[in-house]
Amino acid sequence: MHVGIVGAGAVGGYLAAELSAGGAEITLVTRKGRAAATDKPVAIRADGTALHARGSLVITDDSTSLSGVDIALVTVKSPATEEVAATLAQVLPANTPVVSFQNGLRNVEILREKLGPRVAGGVVTYNVYNGERGERRQASTGKLMAGHLAGELERRMQALKEVFSASGETLELHGEFNSVLLGKLLLNLNNGICAATGLGIAASLRDYDARFCFSECILEGLDCMRRAGMKPARVTVLPPELLAPALKLPNAVVTRMARSLVGIDSAARSSTLQDIDRGRPTEIDDLNGAIVAIARRAGGEAPRNELVTRIVHEIERVAMSGGRPAFVPPRELRSQMERVSRGKHAI
Structure with a gap:
């Protein structure tokens, strides 16, 4: 099977290494001018298992090389989706399926506008980050999921599943x-908490105030979705209705009961915080900002997620201008969240 992957970041490289180790031929498409600087990816699983490219793995910035693939995976950040959709519509045959392994809700819709019903949604429920030597490291356990096609x-x-x-x-x-x-x-709402506070994923889950803010964002998101007639699925061991209150348990209890959560690789940083580190645009509008959008479409508000979105946008602005962003300490973020919650309510 020949698999094309658009996006050579942490997730794209990790999936490329996995699929190559499974016997697939891989074409990995990078941003323009980045192919020569991109090494063949090595995937390091959470248990330490290393997966190396076993067969043909071509790294290129020429998207026309995707014309012969059997299936295309999209792993770029949300701001690049419209451009990728237009490109794939030009280079892929009409019978080539596309899977969006991206954050947020809008990417599948954007891809389908150009590519039609051959686009399936996909999610990676574990965290992947770029290691010091360029390896793609899985920092937490989780599932890889995608939708059916016809x-x-x-x-x-x-x-693809077999590979x-x-x-x-x-x-x-x-x-x-x-x-x-x-x-x-x-689950991704913690991206905003990490980006607002500057904490890595493990540090954010070991800090009570950061967990409190994550919990409040989930609870607000659940309320917005319920009032909008949406029903989220369980993508982790705990459904979101139980995960949110569990996050507010004392540190000692969380440490005992959720070792897989607090045991996340301490070097792992959320994808939004990684964007800030590199001075790039973030996906915050497709994460915490997506909850705000759901609330507004239903005629309401989502003040907690709106606060996080606003803070991250300011940090993003400073980082993109070459400045040193001022992160918000978790306790201060909690205080701000409690203040906005007193005056406003979701929907």
């Missing part, structure tokens, strides 16, 4: 995928 497109999805299986990865295919995307969005 006819020949579904046969290629099944073939992942050959590498030791399980790709779960689901019929009702919008609910999965909603569940992943709730």
Whole structure:
């Protein structure tokens, strides 16, 4: 099977290494001018297992090289999705399925506007980051999930699942995928907390005030979704309705009960914080900002997630201008969140 992957960042490189180890031929498309500086990715799983490219793995910035792939995976950040959609519409045959392994809710819609119903949603529920030597490291355990397609497109999805299986990865295919995307969005709200505070993922989950803010964002997101007629799926061991209150338990209890959460690689940083580190645009409008959008469409507000979105945008602005961003300490973020919550309520 020949798999094309658009986006050579942490997730794109990790999936490329997995699929190559599973026997697939890989074409990995980078940003313009970055191909020569991109090494063949090595994936390091959470248990320390290293996966190396086993067969053909071509790294290029020429998107026309995707014309012969059997399936294309999109792993770019949300701001680049419209450009990628237009490019894929030009270079891919009409029968080539596309899977969006991206954050947020809008990317599948944007891709389908140009590519039609051959686009499936996908989620990576674990964190991946770039290691010091360029390796792609899985920092937490979780699932790889995607939606079903129809006819020949579904046969290629099944073939993709088999290649992942050959590498030791399980790709779960689901019929009702919008609910999965909603569940992943709730989990991703910690991206904003990490970006606002400057904390790595593990540090944010060990800090009570940061966990409190994450919990409040999930609870607000659940309320907004419920009032908008949306039902998120469970994408972790705990459903979001139980995860949110569990995050507010004392540190000692969380440390005992959720070792997989607090045991995340201490070097792992959320994708939004990684963007800030590099002075790049973030996806915050497709994360915490997406909850604000859901609330507004239903005629309401989401003050907690709106606060996080506003703070991250200011940090992003400073970082992109070459300045040193001022992160908000977790206790101060909690205080601000409690203040905005007193005067406003979600929907």
